[in-house]
Amino acid sequence: MKKQNKPKVSFVHKALNGVEVVGNRLPDPSILFFLMCVGLAVITWVVSLFQVSVKHPGTGDAVAIKSIISKDGITMIFNDAIQNFSEFPALGLVLSVMLGIGIAEKTGYFDKLMIQVVQKAPKKFIVPCIIIIGILGNAAGDAAPIVLPPLTAIVFIKLGYHPIAGLAMAYAAALGGFSANFLIGMSDALLYAFTKPATNIVSDSIQTNVAMNWYFIAASVVVLLPAVYWVTMKIVIPRLGTYDASDTDITSEDSDTTISPKEKRAVFWANISFVAVIVLIVVTAIPQNSFLRNAKTGSLLNDAPIINGVGLLILILFLVPGLVYGIMTQKLANSKDLGKMLADSMSSMGSFIVIVFFAAQLLAFLEWSNLGIIVAVKGAALLQGQNGIVLIIGIILLSSIINLLIGSASAKWGILAPIFIPMLVLVGFHPAFTQMLYRIGDSITNPITPMMPYLPLLLSYAQKYDPKMKLGSLLSSLMPYSIVLGIVWPLFMIIWFLLGWPLGPGGPIFSK
Template sequence: MISNTKEKQSLINRFLNIVEKVGNRLPDPSILFFLMCLGLAIITWVVSLFHITVKHPGTGDTIAIKSILSKDGLMMILNDAIKNFSEFPALGLVLAVMLGVGVAEKTGYFDKLMVQVVHKAPKKFIVPVIILIGIIGNGAGDAAPIVLPPLTAMVFIKLGYHPIAGLAMAYASALGGFSANVMIGMADALLYAFTEPAAKIVSDTVHVNVAMNWYFIAASVVVLLPSVYWVTMRFVIPRLGSYDDSNSDIHVDDENTGLTREENRAVFWANISFFIMIALVIILAIPQNSFLRNAKTGSLLNDAPIINGVGLIILVLFLVPGLVYGILMKEFKNTKDLGKMLADSMSSMGSFIVIVFFAAQLLAFLEWSNLGVIVAVKGAALLQGQNGVILILGIILLSAIINLLIGSASAKWGILAPIFIPMLMLVGFHPAFTQMLYRIGDSISNPITPMMPYLPLLLSYAQKYDNNMKLGALLSSLMPYTIILSIIWPLFMIIWYLLGWPLGPGGPLQIK
């Protein structure tokens, strides 16, 4: 039995070695995205020669491929390139959050907080808690994949693990478990906005609601947490081995001593300021006429300032305790020192900004050319006539593959909902079931999709700990999470389906 386990682990490591070697042969991420833009332009030109069209089931419009290597395509590039860059979904949020995170990091607050956590918390609970925070962190929108990985890397150093293992685990928890949560959040509201009109294409009598996946997504947290923990401890940490900071911009304090009285005091009041800010946000959000709510509906989720301004809120949540700690520890003497900290935070994002320019063009090319839509429609057609377990696996697999082409979950569902929802309603399945299948597929390939705008950011984090870190090596640490999630989560859905349990309030599996 022991020899078989070792053999299996050896086979997995050999596979990951291949992933790493192939990935490391890829060019620099910014050049890679440029080449992908060029390749996509050529593909659209070739496909346009065959006059391939599809009929969008939602609008009924006939959609054809538009060649980027055409007069209109070249005009689009000239007209929209700068706008694509400046309006890139995650760019403003990342840069804003990094202002607050940068101050909290450079004053030493994060590092000392992690030391305190490691010294006070039982070691066996720290990693599961981080995974839990990552999974449920999607309730704060895009915060988790931005904030949690660098924090986890520092925790892992204090625990004696490789920091890149922490980066990979936190990133995979936040994005691989994106559709699991103990509470209804922003993702539920965004998807519901597309599910409801898609259901009305077939029938006005089938009712849907924002909470219709709640039971399943809450139960998924219990299933995913041990799965991510097992992969981390069994494969990722052993594979990366011990950390050598000789090739790093960040050096580990070998002494790993506790905090001084002054540091404990500064961390205490910084933590107090953090919780005061959290409490203030909650108190301000309670009144029905709060400025944090949607002015028309009173909602805290749907088009509400608290959600639209989540980047600014996160900035303040980290900036305030960073300032409190810095003042108490006399880390800056005047506003010039503070300004330098803010500037240094932005300078560390230079490589990310360069990559974003090309990544933004790639996403825009997919949308303008209609290639993403046509791939989705053609792929969905393959599922027609299927049902049961085959249908579950088919939609999850197709959603996962399409996620490699289109990063935004709501953008993909905007395309797929008018296709999947009516198709499955016609064979008796409730929209709640279809929506949950899509959410699983969209999540499991999140850790490895190049279309995720946070992957370049994660690479920039990793390169701080290993100057030679390349995309292939990073993906080889993320791949095990996608593999295990691709097995465990669909299997969990199949069991749930066979038991016939509802997915949430007003969310049965089948239309009655």
């Protein structure tokens, strides 16, 4: 008998399989975050034995490591633990948004809408459109990684792909492409708030503005789209293979691809209501004295209710069409039906809330102990005396590594801006250039950082389709995006740098 040859497994697939095996040996995410808190406390104690300190580049004050395993550290834990949890940045936003999404999902609006999209749109355009929506979704803050993945999973089922591939693609597009957009958005304003004072440390004459990265971030959308698409079609989808819903709690109703005339009418009017809410928000925001604007400056970006209340706006944006669809299809016959759907939406968030408790403590430990600042300052010192392409690679790499420790983009930039910007201004680079390098590094590891509060949420989405899904398996589907973005985006910046093009209006590469 002729011996059959085993199919060859590519190096990439072997590496991802290794990541999956190692990752799956990790404990439950909530326990993992607890162990990380314990490990961080031990690290701060060990480092404190050597009396490590740095000079804060902004204030000039000495910043010393503080041990969590100390009287002050234990006092901090007891004083702040509950407050850290209750004030965790993403908790209120996620739970609020899930109320609106829950109604739109439980009534069946999302499912029937996706069926219509799949039935009407050419198949080859659906996936690129989702990627674009994910990248552009960062203009609304943190909405895209919450809203888009579950919708994409439904679409992928209809397309015949594995739904977890859709979850991974949407999450990676939204977070990996966080610093790319055709529009100037909230992230531009938040980063500029730290860039300007950091520039003033060494020079009051250099002009900066919110839009100084606009040209590059807009061009980046065009570059990242094919990169994310290639990873999805060539690596993630083939690796996950076909999807079998027999072992999950996905019902036949969930996979039903039919849509009745009554449901078509309901979807139509729900879509009309969705557009009407958007138009109402836009029209309301236009007047200079609008309650959605900053009362003092009239800005729609800086400390404006439309940005501060983005979670409430998203809740309303999905709640309204969900209600319209539910009422027209009689899925919502009375207030009891509505209350049950709202409760069901929250019940699915239990594991996420548990994880958030420990994740909040971890972030608080990093800040209180000054370990985050010390790591940033020590790492940035390695870049001194470098220039050009070496600086590009160095700052992007350092930013991407620090992103694995600190999730908040504005918090990291608040630490790094007073370090990076003065240093690079002194060697002739404009703050727009430095800011953009940081934004690239901050984005490319977003899909795989455990500090991103939406990773546990994504895992809960994935477990709906695969109850045995573990963190390692999920990360093995996300890592290819970070690897490819970590190659493509810095190369694009190097080409841009060599061409000498401005990064945006009032944003040249060189300040001299």
